[in-house]
Each structure stands twice: as structure tokens, then as C-alpha cells.
Amino acid sequence: MKKIAVFLFTSVALQNIAAQNLIQAYKDRADMVTQANISNNLQEFSNLGVKTTGSTANTDALNWLKNKYLSYGYSSSQMVEDPFSFGSTNSKNLVITKTGTLYPDKYIIICGHYDTIVGPGVSDNGSGTSILLEAARILKDIPTEYSIKFVHFSGEEQGLIGSNHYVNNVAYQGNTRKLDIKLVFNIDQVGGQIGNLNNKITCERDTGGISSNNAASNTATQELAVCTGLYSPLQTSISYAYSSDYIPFEEKGYTITGFYEYIKSENEHSTDDNLTNIDPVYVFNVGKAAVGALQHFAVASTSNNNNLQVNETPAKDPLQNIRIYPNPAKDMITVETEKSKQFSIEINDMAGHLVLSSENQNRINTSALQNGVYTITIKTSAGNLTRKIIIEK
Ligand SMILES: [Zn+2]
Known part of the structure; x- marks a missing residue:
């Protein structure tokens, strides 16, 4: 229902966007x-x-x-x-x-x-x-x-x-x-x-x-x-x-x-x-x-689906059922690993420093972490899954 004339903003800087590559x-x-x-x-x-x-x-x-x-x-x-x-x-x-x-x-x-x-x-x-x-x-x-x-x-x-x-x-x-x-x-x-x-x-x-x-x-x-x-x-x-x-x-x-x-x-x-x-x-x-x-x-699946037809379901990623929540988190993060009983968890800061690690623990105490953005990596026998998490207290 637009009726007002549009005044365009020109030359908006795109260079400060985190690299967004073609998938x-x-x-x-x-x-x-x-x-x-x-x-x-x-x-x-x-x-x-x-x-x-x-x-x-x-x-x-x-x-x-x-x-x-x-x-x-x-x-x-x-x-x-x-x-x-x-x-x-x-x-x-x-x-x-x-x-x-x-x-x-x-x-x-x-x-x-x-x-x-x-x-x-x-x-x-x-x-x-x-x-x-x-x-x-x-x-x-x-x-x-x-x-x-x-x-x-x-x-x-x-x-x-x-x-x-x-x-x-x-x-x-x-x-x-x-x-x-x-x-x-x-x-x-x-x-x-x-x-x-x-x-x-x-x-x-x-x-x-x-x-x-x-x-x-x-x-x-x-x-x-x-x-x-x-x-x-x-x-x-x-x-x-x-x-x-x-x-x-x-x-x-x-x-x-x-x-x-x-x-x-x-x-x-x-x-x-x-x-x-x-x-x-x-x-x-x-x-x-x-x-x-x-x-x-x-954040759609990035696995290739060239041969995906209407009646086919995509191959299931074994790490797909891992859930990490809440995100943002305060003092506790829960990691649900449906299949894996053996797994390790590492949390790194954005500079790549390891700030927390654990083995086979579904509940991670994050009370010692400062507010900010981190990566969490869950390592299982089926492979590793890395996600961005935010600590916000
Ligand atoms: Zn309209």
C-alpha cells in the first residue's frame, strides 16, 4: 500500500559484514x-x-x-x-x-x-x-x-x-x-x-x-x-x-x-x-x-540436495539432533545428545582460547564465563558440531 515517494540512501557500507560466502x-x-x-x-x-x-x-x-x-x-x-x-x-x-x-x-x-x-x-x-x-x-x-x-x-x-x-x-x-x-x-x-x-x-x-x-x-x-x-x-x-x-x-x-x-x-x-x-x-x-x-x-542445511526429489527425505545428519539451550544462556547450558553417551564439550572465546571443557556432561556450568559470544564444540564419534553461543547475565 505504499504511496510515499522513496528517497534512497546511497553507498551503504557492506564491507563490515562478516564474510557471507555462497553456499x-x-x-x-x-x-x-x-x-x-x-x-x-x-x-x-x-x-x-x-x-x-x-x-x-x-x-x-x-x-x-x-x-x-x-x-x-x-x-x-x-x-x-x-x-x-x-x-x-x-x-x-x-x-x-x-x-x-x-x-x-x-x-x-x-x-x-x-x-x-x-x-x-x-x-x-x-x-x-x-x-x-x-x-x-x-x-x-x-x-x-x-x-x-x-x-x-x-x-x-x-x-x-x-x-x-x-x-x-x-x-x-x-x-x-x-x-x-x-x-x-x-x-x-x-x-x-x-x-x-x-x-x-x-x-x-x-x-x-x-x-x-x-x-x-x-x-x-x-x-x-x-x-x-x-x-x-x-x-x-x-x-x-x-x-x-x-x-x-x-x-x-x-x-x-x-x-x-x-x-x-x-x-x-x-x-x-x-x-x-x-x-x-x-x-x-x-x-x-x-x-x-x-x-x-x-540457517538451512548446507548438505547438497542436487538429487533431492519431492518424495525423498534428505539424508539425516547424525549431529542434527544435538540441542544446545538456552541461547543466550546465563549460568547453565544444557546439551542434549540423543545418541551419543560418549562426548566432550569445549567452549572457546572468540579469540579461540579454550575457556571451559567437560566430558559426558549434559549440563554445563557457565557461571564463571563473562558476558559475550563464544563457540561451543560437541565432539562425538559421529563428528564434531560447533555452534555460536551467547552468555548474557
Ligand atoms: Zn502491498
Whole structure:
């Protein structure tokens, strides 16, 4: 629902980002986004008509989304509707959860609205919707350390009503934070205009509202830009976040980032936001960038899956079931090793100095450690697993 002119921040320094290298498995999965699927999703979204919040077409779009997820192999129990109302209007957000292997209670939210206004909204926001679907299809059987929620909001065009409802009834209940969300990654209006040179995407960071979450958003947005360069042919521009579904999250202090088209089509909220005017190749390229970045943020498995087919499950990593928690930790860390009875644990500081070691102990007393970032290595007969941990007292 963006209406304000965008002023771009130029030459944001990327060099101070920790080296973020291409991961071949991530690239292979980003390349599993197909132009045919993107175009087909856009066509079907267009065919649903004007999906005004609360309309029959809006409900039809919700059902279309649910059927898509079922067709990718997600179960009904992974899909939760979040109904909301305003005045006499009723609509629903749709939330699909894929559980993480290491941090099942910490979420990466990838979101975009599916309601439209005046026109079929093929760019605003059939584009983001189509990309979420491709990401969900491709990552269905890929283990990720963090849980992922694919969230399709409604009521966006009436003023972020669906996302506001979700944040204030699901993510938060009163002043109680219910959902531990690592990052909200919003995709809204990335359709471009056919005929334009659509070779760049705007990566949006949080520069306003609550200020305590701005630095984390800046970091995530720069990582988003790096991923875009690694996993898609697109160039990037960093700008600021405004007027879309990440804002209610920002207002609660969560970390946000987003994609938005760089050269504006100016077709939004009109009958011109249609299949004829959109640039489907641009959506395809943004889709690759999004699948690359989502794997980075959710820490997807890096084992190669070239031969992974829809009905095959990936080879199980013997270290995958090791859980280390809490993280951040205070005086105690628990290490769950499902299989291994014989194991040793080493904790090193970031300079590489060994600060703690133990053998066959699942509970590690960390009360002597100062606040800071460390690495913990669990050594088993099946191999070694190293994770970053934070001590925060
Ligand atoms: Zn929009």
C-alpha cells in the first residue's frame, strides 16, 4: 500500500559484514525457483479477481493458498488461520509453520499480503505471494535450524489491519511476548513494470519507530543485500521500511527487513496492476534472492540436495539432533545428545582460547564465563558440531 515517494540512501557500507560466502546447496535451491511456477502463480492470483478484504474473492484467495500448501505436502495441522474483523468486515490471515531443528521456538517470518484493492493486484501483492509459495515448495523438506512461518496477511490495504491483528493477538497478548521472532522478512510489490530495466531490488531496513531494533534491522538488511547478490542476478539498493506489514512488528520491537521494487511501476491500487503490465522475470529473480536469503536467515542445511526429489527425505545428519539451550544462556547450558553417551564439550572465546571443557556432561556450568559470544564444540564419534553461543547475565 505504499504511496510515499522513496528517497534512497546511497553507498551503504557492506564491507563490515562478516564474510557471507555462497553456499552451493543454497544456490541450488534458489535455482529451483522456476519461471513457470512464478508465472502460473501470478496467473492464478490474477484470475481470482479483485481480492478486497472481506470479499468472496478474498476468501477464494485464502482457499487457493491453502490448497497450494497442501499440494506441496504441508499438512493441515501446519496451517493456522488467524481470523480478524473490523466494522462488519471479516477476513483471515494464513500462517504455515515449518518447525526448526535447533531452535523450534524461534521464528523467521516471511510474509506478504494477499488482499488487493481496486485491481487484481498482480504486483501488489501477487508478486510477494507467488514468491512465498515457491519458497515454501522448495524448502518443504529442507531442515532449517530456526522455525519458519510463511504468513499471508489480509487487510493490508485498509491499513495493515491483518498484520496488526496478528502481532497484537498472536505474537503478543497484551504486554506478553508470545512469539520469539528472530526476523520478519516482508515482500510487498516486487512486480516491476514490463519494459523497464528491472535489474535492481530495494532492501528495506528499519530507520524509525522504536530505535532499539534499528541496528539489528540494518544488519539483517545488509545480509539480505549480500544474499541477493549471491543467489540472484539482481543488484540492490538499501532504503527504509514503511507502510507495509512489517510495521506492526517493528512497533513491538521485532527486527524487520523487506523487499520492494526499485523502479516503481505506479500501477498499484488500480486496474493497471495486472498481468499485462507486470514483469514476470523480475518476480522470478526476486524469488531466487528471497529463497537464498530465507535459507541464510533460517540457517538451512548446507548438505547438497542436487538429487533431492519431492518424495525423498534428505539424508539425516547424525549431529542434527544435538540441542544446545538456552541461547543466550546465563549460568547453565544444557546439551542434549540423543545418541551419543560418549562426548566432550569445549567452549572457546572468540579469540579461540579454550575457556571451559567437560566430558559426558549434559549440563554445563557457565557461571564463571563473562558476558559475550563464544563457540561451543560437541565432539562425538559421529563428528564434531560447533555452534555460536551467547552468555548474557
Ligand atoms: Zn502491498
